Amino acid sequence: MQRGKKKNLLTPTTFSLLHAVDFADRLTYQILPPLKAGMIVLADRYVYTAFARDVARGVHPDWVRAVYSPALRPDLTLYFRVPIDISLERLLSGRAKLKYHEAGMDVGLSADPVESFRMFQSHVLEIYDQLTTEFGMRPIDAAAEIPDQQKVVRTMVQEILRDYDLERANGKNGATSQPR
Amino acid sequence: MAPHRSHAKAWYGHGLPYVAKKRLPGHLIAIEGTDGVGRSAQIELLRPWLELEGYAVSNTGWTRSPLLSETINEAKAGHQLTVTTFSLLYAADFADRLEHEILPALQAGFIVIADRYMYTAFARNTVMGADPDWTREVFGMALVPDLVLYLDIDVESLIPRVIMGKGMDYWESGMHLALGTDLFDSFERYQSRLIDEYRRLSSEFGFISVDARLPIEELQGELRKHIAEYLSGANGKPRPESGENGVSRKE
Numbered sequence: 001m002q003r004g005k006k007k008n009l010l011t012p013t014t015f016s017l018l019h020a021v022d023f024a025d026r027l028t029y030q031i032l033p034p035l036k037a038g039m040i041v042l043a044d045r046y047v048y049t050a051f052a053r054d055v056a057r058g059v060h061p062d063w064v065r066a067v068y069s070p071a072l073r074p075d076l077t078l079y080f081r082v083p084i085d086i087s088l089e090r091l092l093s094g095r096a097k098l099k100y101h102e103a104g105m106d107v108g109l110s111a112d113p114v115e116s117f118r119m120f121q122s123h124v125l126e127i128y129d130q131l132t133t134e135f136g137m138r139p140i141d142a143a144a145e146i147p148d149q150q151k152v153v154r155t156m157v158q159e160i161l162r163d164y165d166l167e168r169a170n171g172k173n174g175a176t177s178q179p180r
Numbered sequence: 181m182a183p184h185r186s187h188a189k190a191w192y193g194h195g196l197p198y199v200a201k202k203r204l205p206g207h208l209i210a211i212e213g214t215d216g217v218g219r220s221a222q223i224e225l226l227r228p229w230l231e232l233e234g235y236a237v238s239n240t241g242w243t244r245s246p247l248l249s250e251t252i253n254e255a256k257a258g259h260q261l262t263v264t265t266f267s268l269l270y271a272a273d274f275a276d277r278l279e280h281e282i283l284p285a286l287q288a289g290f291i292v293i294a295d296r297y298m299y300t301a302f303a304r305n306t307v308m309g310a311d312p313d314w315t316r317e318v319f320g321m322a323l324v325p326d327l328v329l330y331l332d333i334d335v336e337s338l339i340p341r342v343i344m345g346k347g348m349d350y351w352e353s354g355m356h357l358a359l360g361t362d363l364f365d366s367f368e369r370y371q372s373r374l375i376d377e378y379r380r381l382s383s384e385f386g387f388i389s390v391d392a393r394l395p396i397e398e399l400q401g402e403l404r405k406h407i408a409e410y411l412s413g414a415n416g417k418p419r420p421e422s423g424e425n426g427v428s429r430k431e
Contacts, residue, residue: 009247011279012198013321017272024264058198059321066317070264 010106012057019050020067027071035072038165047071048079048135052127056120057107076160078153079132080142084121088114189286192298193320199283206286207414208323209407210297213331214374215352216342217392218399222331223293225400226407230291238285241295245276263308270301271318278322286323298322299385303377307370308357327410329403330387332379335372337393342367 010018031041047068054064082090091098100106103113104120132139138156140149189204211219223239230237243252252269261269285292298319305315342348350356353363354370382389390402 009276011275013196013275013279014247014272017268017275017318021265021268021272024262024268025260028262028264058196060194060197063194063317063320066314066320067268069314069317070311 012059016054016059048131052124055127056123077137079137079139081139082142084118086143190324192322192324196321202287204286205289207291208325210294210325210328212299217331217333219295223295236290238290238292240277240281243273245273247276248273263310267305267310299381303374306377307373328387330382330389331392332389333392
């Protein structure tokens with residue numbers, strides 16, 4: 001995938017399919033085995049990222065859902081919602097410039113990366129908002145202070161884990177797997 | 181086949197919504213058939229014939245995209261693929277060729293000869309145990325070919341050809357499916373299943389089936405006859421000369 005991204009050769013469809021390959025691989029090797037063992041899997045991004053990002057690039061919403069249909073529906077999906085300006089600020093303070101694809105430069109909305117990012121990611125956010133309703137994702141205000149966000153997150157996670165059998169997960173503290 | 185076939189192209193499913201609808205005056209001809217059935221040799225003979233008939237011809241083949249052919253070979257060497265990742269890599273390779281080779285050539289009025297098309301994925305994925313509906317949805321971005329020629333063979337006739345050709349290889353023998361420890365037995369079982377699946381697809385999608393056991397020149401003559409018939413229907417032009425002995429036109 002890095003090979004394709006470097007050459008900026010990807011079309012919206014090949015971009016989507018290559019991410020799906022990566023996802024399916026993680027599903028098989030990193031997500032399903034720990035789940036079957038009764039463990040908790042924390043996934044940093046899931047299929048919804050593809051549903052938002054790839055549709056913003058132009059693929060058909062039903063097509064990308066079909067491509068990802070081998071995926072399991074998560075027990076809980078947390079959506080960290082942040083306004084464009086804040087995400088832009090956070091990204092630019094961490095490194096010198098925006099990545100080509102994250103700024104949606106391949107979509108050709110603007111020659112200026114910052115402007116392109118703003119336009120492309122605004123579209124992505126709109127789609128995320130629709131997905132939140134469609135899939136019952138739980139929105140978290142990601143502009144809030146981190147300890148405050150964490151409190152909300154823990155409450156939601158605890159609620160889901162109310163009946164979780166720690167014994168079965170083999171160990172007093174349970175076990176956690178983090179596929180990236 | 182209907183002589184006055186409509187020449188409008190159709191997507192198999194949702195297509196590529198971001199690709200502007202352009203006129204595609206070219207012709208998309210898919211050649212399907214299992215491993216070692218002789219597709220490439222036949223395509224090599226079709227090309228010069230069509231060029232002599234005045235057509236511009238472009239070839240495209242399975243896993244030959246510049247984007248993915250290396251990746252697929254590396255992944256195969258590592259044997260880490262599941263049926264899902266396998267299918268998606270093939271789909272990505274296909275999409276890359278569709279957008280960068282097939283559509284531009286059709287737009288420019290070429291005859292595109294595809295050495296294998298989405299039906300190969302349908303057949304293989306089903307044999308490997310993937311959900312057939314899922315495979316078909318993934319390939320919803322494909323363009324439906326104007327003509328699908330299916331080189332049909334039975335496994336008994338296929339075996340000596342493959343052995344006398346490049347030999348039985350790991351993947352074409354379906355060793356990844358662990359059907360047996362013996363390469364020969366595995367090949368026989370895997371290829372029989374594939375052929376059954378191709379034949380089922382052939383009736384479902386209306387392939388034109390030709391007998392691949394025929395001597396190479398006769399088979400070429402059959403293919404030319406069907407292509408000529410299709411082209412005369414599509415162009416409303418008199419059909420190109422298919423030639424009694426196809427191969428003799430090569431030089």
